[in-house]
Amino acid sequence: MAGSHDKRLGEIESRLHREDPRFARALGAGRPCRPREYRHTRAWLLLAVALAVLGTGIALANGLLIAAGLVLAGMAGELFDPQREARRHRNPPPRS
Known part of the structure; x- marks a missing residue:
């Protein structure tokens, strides 16, 4: 029973390290940072x-600049x- 729990914890650890290595390293050092999903500096x-x-x-009164500003805001x-990463990989476009 304890072996199965260790195996599951190992799988969780490896998946976390693959998805967000910076967060995994900081968590291992005892000083956790925000996960990737909550880092919004570029946004x-x-x-x-x-x-x-x-x-x-x-x-x-320049329509092109207004349109560009609205596109950038979007x-x-x-x-x-x-959840944008999960949604991007959920339904790949069909191949022609």
Whole structure:
């Protein structure tokens, strides 16, 4: 019985190390960091750029800048989704 628990824990550990090695190393060192799903630095930077482009487009009354700002804001919103990796690999497109 104890062997099966050790085996399952070993499988969980190896999967965690494969999915997020930075988190696994920090957890092993006793100083855990946020898992990959909750690190949003790039998303915040992209959102700030999107808002700057959108604001500039509104101030200059330039439709192309407004559209670009909205597209960038949508891309930033997609980066905030913690389940985007799982959803991306769930249903691959059909082969022609």
